[in-house]
Amino acid sequence: MKMIRYEIGIVDTRNVIKILLDDFGYDFRDYALTSFKRRLEHVINSNGLRDADGLVSRLQNNKDFIEQFLFEITPETTEMFRDPSFWRILRDEILPEITRGTTNKPRIWVASFDSGEELYSLAIILKEMNLLDNVQIYASVFTEKCINRIKSGRLDPKDLETNEANYQRLNGKSQYSMYYKMDGNTIVFDTELVKNVNFIKQKTTLESDPGAVKLALFRNQTIYFNQLLHEKVLQKLSSSLVAGGYLALGVKETLENTNAYNKFTVFNDNEKIYKRKTT
Amino acid sequence: MYKAVIIGGSAGSFQVITRILHSLSPNFPLPVLLCLHRLKHVRSGFVEALSIKSGIPIIEPFDKEQIKPGKAYLAPANYHMYIELGNKIALSTEEPVNHSRPSIDLSFVTAAQVYREKLIGIILSGANRDGAYGLKKIKDLGGLAIVQDPEECQVKTMTEASLKMTKVDFVYNTNDIIKFLQNIKS
DSSP, X not given: OOOXXXXXXXXXXXXXXXXXXXHHOOOOTTBOHHHHHHHHHHHHHHTTOOSHHHHHHHHXXXXXXXXXXXXXXXXXXXXXXSSHHHHHHIIIXXXXXXXXXXXXXXXXXXXXXXXXXXXXXXXXXXXXXXXXXXXXXXXXXXXXXXXXXXXHTOOOOSOHHHHHHHHHHHTOSSOGGGGEEEETTEEEEOGGGGTTOEEEEOSSSOOOOOSSEEEEEETTOGGGBOHHHHHHHHHHHHXXXXXXXXXXXXXXXXXXXXXXXXXXXXXXXXXXXXXXXXX | OOOEEEEEEOTTOHHHHHHHHHHOOTTOSSOEEEEEOOOTTOOSSHHHHHHTTOSSOEEOOOTTOBOOTTOEEEOOTTOEEEEETXXXXXXXXXXXXXXXXXXXXXXXXXXXXXXXXXXXXXXXXXXSSTTHHHHHHHHHTTOEXXXXXXXXXXXXXXXXXXXXXXXXXXXXOHHHHHHHHHTOOO
């Protein structure tokens, strides 16, 4: 059972944020405070550090630790095919449309800092539609470690039962177990699924983007930002989408009350899928 | 003097929470934060079921939603619900805690940090230990801790775990909880 242990205070949190910016150039100032504090506590506990001072000295005395830090500070996606109803709409309505009659491969951007589950879920669906080679997928990541994890297929999706059940609810063409092998107790996904993915390394916000994107997945990411960063990132996503391109947020995130709202129409309100307007 | 009520419940708490919500008048002076264990893949239906008899509106909040008095905020399926400074809801998809997402501990701890001595925490019937630590946090930061009488609970595990961890202010049955809440003045 997971216990909550060390709790970091606001002053210490601000101090860590300052060091991350000053010493490493990573800007976490506009992350949502409560969840960011929890992430720091997670990093401190999982690395056997005693407190915020322990974390700061590890960051400053071991220059390689920043990679590990960035890897762990990002919440894991934790589930394959989270919200199966979302993936059904993607498969039945959106992917057929964006791949219809184009000569260039349509660009799909997994802009969320995904630990791999979102990417493999997408790839599995595309494969079942025989479209995996007809699109170009881009994925935003923080770290090499994350790229390696995804490329190795060892995602460690913890709850096999949930993932199986989610796949069932998709009414997929195949069986979930077709897409991975067991190596001891570890699940190893079929890495062929992601062999053509282009990874884009980013620093905390989406400073670089593929451009001309037809579908951007950004589910359950703005929940980790404050209002300011939220607006900034939505602006970025909106400018990278082509007219008629799709943006998917998490089911409890909304464009309403943001400046980006007038640039989109609602495509599916339950799943929070939006369509970029022409102008 | 209080600013919010937070209620955690799991197995066996649905009837109790329904009765509590039914008893509240539309001008109840505080927000009611609800963290109830629920099926993670069933997104709709729960808030509707709770709303049927509720005296106050029940909202399944979006991220960053402003918390207002006289409304109940139900933690959405498969998200943790945090209370953020500035009286806002913050949602999270971080890993489950106590095998639970939403986790009662996390809602309680974050609410305690925001409202401190102005928070009332209530633990109802449930089958695991989630919430026990959160209630302790509320008490430690000066808030008021109430536990449903285990004798009345369909499943005692959660209330007994809470009583073991914290010297609570009141052990109440459902009627007492209702009376207590009805007597809160703004």
